[in-house]
Amino acid sequence: MVERISDAEHAVMEVLWEESPLTAQDVSERVDPARGWSAATVKTLLGRLLSKEAVRHEVDGRRYLYSPAVQREDYVARESTRLIDRLFGGRxxxxxxxxxxxxxxxxxxxxxxxxxxxxxxx
Known part of the structure; x- marks a missing residue:
């Protein structure tokens, strides 16, 4: 089971769920520009997601290609259940x-x- 991800990490996951595999630069270019994130910020978030086993990477020459390790539907189901359990007693x-x-x-x-x-x- 993937550790819970932050809102910022979720924004990166949405990009990867939309299209993958992608390089860190590709992800950086696709994240909502309103966030104002640098490529370094996106790389930091990808590193966190790797440590949480939410994404995986493969080496492609001198770069890494990132892909989600969990399907969006599975993550949404888990988070929805967690929310309903926590706030509404599972009902x-x-x-x-x-x-x-x-x-x-x-x-x-x-x-x-x-x-x-x-x-x-x-």
Missing amino acids: LTPLVAHLAERDALSDQDISEIEALLKALKQ
């Missing part, structure tokens, strides 16, 4: 109720939830 209903009470669900969200529930009942 999904209180999370949905919380979002509904805060008007955080759009009409489209509600329609999608209804369609999902209908599909699950079948």
